[in-house]
Amino acid sequence: MTLPFLNGSFKKKRNQIMAVDLGSRTTKAVLVERRGDALALTRYAMVDAPISDKKIPTEAMIEHLRTVAGAVGGGSKAVALSVGQDEALVRQVELPQMPIGEVRQMVKLNSKNILQQELPDHVFDIYIFAPKTAPAPETKGAPGKMKVLVGAAPRRMVDDYQAAVKGAGLAAEYMVPGLVGPINAFELSLPQVFENESVALVDIGFKHSTICLLDRGQLALSRTVNIGGDKLTAGLAEAMSISYAEAEGIKIGLAPEARAVLETQVAPLGRELRASIDFFEHQQDRQVTQIYVCGGAAPSEVFLEMLRVEMLAECKTWNPTAFLQLALPDKQAGEIAHVAPQLSVAIGAAVAAL
Numbered sequence: 001m002t003l004p005f006l007n008g009s010f011k012k013k014r015n016q017i018m019a020v021d022l023g024s025r026t027t028k029a030v031l032v033e034r035r036g037d038a039l040a041l042t043r044y045a046m047v048d049a050p051i052s053d054k055k056i057p058t059e060a061m062i063e064h065l066r067t068v069a070g071a072v073g074g075g076s077k078a079v080a081l082s083v084g085q086d087e088a089l090v091r092q093v094e095l096p097q098m099p100i101g102e103v104r105q106m107v108k109l110n111s112k113n114i115l116q117q118e119l120p121d122h123v124f125d126i127y128i129f130a131p132k133t134a135p136a137p138e139t140k141g142a143p144g145k146m147k148v149l150v151g152a153a154p155r156r157m158v159d160d161y162q163a164a165v166k167g168a169g170l171a172a173e174y175m176v177p178g179l180v181g182p183i184n185a186f187e188l189s190l191p192q193v194f195e196n197e198s199v200a201l202v203d204i205g206f207k208h209s210t211i212c213l214l215d216r217g218q219l220a221l222s223r224t225v226n227i228g229g230d231k232l233t234a235g236l237a238e239a240m241s242i243s244y245a246e247a248e249g250i251k252i253g254l255a256p257e258a259r260a261v262l263e264t265q266v267a268p269l270g271r272e273l274r275a276s277i278d279f280f281e282h283q284q285d286r287q288v289t290q291i292y293v294c295g296g297a298a299p300s301e302v303f304l305e306m307l308r309v310e311m312l313a314e315c316k317t318w319n320p321t322a323f324l325q326l327a328l329p330d331k332q333a334g335e336i337a338h339v340a341p342q343l344s345v346a347i348g349a350a351v352a353a354l
């Protein structure tokens with residue numbers, strides 16, 4: 001699935017790309033290259049994101065991107081950027097059947113009616129899921145309609161990122177909303193599940209968590225909740241009267257005395273995510289069989305168990321590198337299994353760009 005606001009050389013086939021996931025806590029970057037028919041992950045890096053309550057100034061972003069490119073290494077100039085949930089909007093809409101060029105034009109000219117939101121000076125892109133089977137009239141949308149995924153981002157933001165990438169001596173080839181990455185990586189890593197089942201894909205980040213309901217190869221619903229690792233740590237700090245840094249250590253180390261407190265912090269997140277699953281299940285009359293979790297907290301079994309209790313379905317992590325050849329330096333090869341769930345956004349953005 002692709003949904004680029006920016007696609008520098010649309011027709012050119014790229015051989016290598018550095019994809020950068022600009023997370024609110026940690027920037028994740030991967031270098032992916034074509035090797036014959038296969039794709040290989042050759043390097044990755046994780047770098048603390050610049051701290052700012054407001055928009056990060058261009059100079060700081062240039063410096064950050066330089067640091068990220070240096071940490072990844074490999075000398076790739078071509079960059080795919082995945083931008084955060086606050087910065088890009090992704091909506092599912094139903095439109096009458098028409099050629100893709102016309103849909104594109106219609107969304108551009110008529111975004112207010114289609115998205116029910118005024119979006120001046122935005123750039124748009126669309127993605128249409130190919131219908132897999134002939135739709136059964138009573139279960140699918142209205143006859144003659146098609147489901148279109150619309151992405152929108154402020155033109156100013158796209159320009160600013162492009163300028164920052166250029167300032168860092170790199171070339172912004174591609175830009176996608178953060179939602180796209182995990183879906184792509186999931187489709188390629190677990191093709192059977194993607195194709196045939198109804199599952200929830202959850203990305204637990206720092207400021208946000210995102211849930212996507214994937215229904216037999218299509219994105220049925222997505223939602224972002226403003227609860228992530230930051231709120232869990234802050235809640236733990238307050239409940240235990242300790243500093244944020246101490247609480248972060250306790251959370252990651254899962255000190256036994258903190259479990260009960262952490263459970264009370266995870267519960268609201270679980271409830272919010274469960275609400276989206278309930279909505280999907282009622283609307284589609286389909287049961288979600290599995291919850292696949294990625295993002296910073298995904299490697300923690302205890303955290304997944306706490307989520308399971310709240311969400312009433314099995315929560316497990318998955319490996320977004322399953323479809324890639326691993327050609328990493330020795331040290332990274334040893335660590336990739338542990339960090340992979342946090343790289344799913346970047347991996348999926350790289351795949352979209354190649």
Ligand SMILES: Nc1ncnc2c1ncn2[C@@H]1O[C@H](COP(=O)(O)OP(=O)(O)OP(=O)(O)O)[C@@H](O)[C@H]1O
Pocket residue numbers: 022023024025026027084204205206207208209228229230233248251252295296297298299300303342
């Ligand atoms: N083992 C662990 N157990 C629980 N939480 C963890 C663990 N390791 C990292 N985290 C949390 O993961 C969070 C960072 O995750 P991630 O890198 O996915 O966020 P981000 O992408 O920067 O944020 P966002 O997607 O909201 O912009 C931090 O809050 C950190 O505390």
Ligand SMILES: [Mg+2]
Pocket residue numbers: 023024204205206295345
């Ligand atoms: Mg993230």
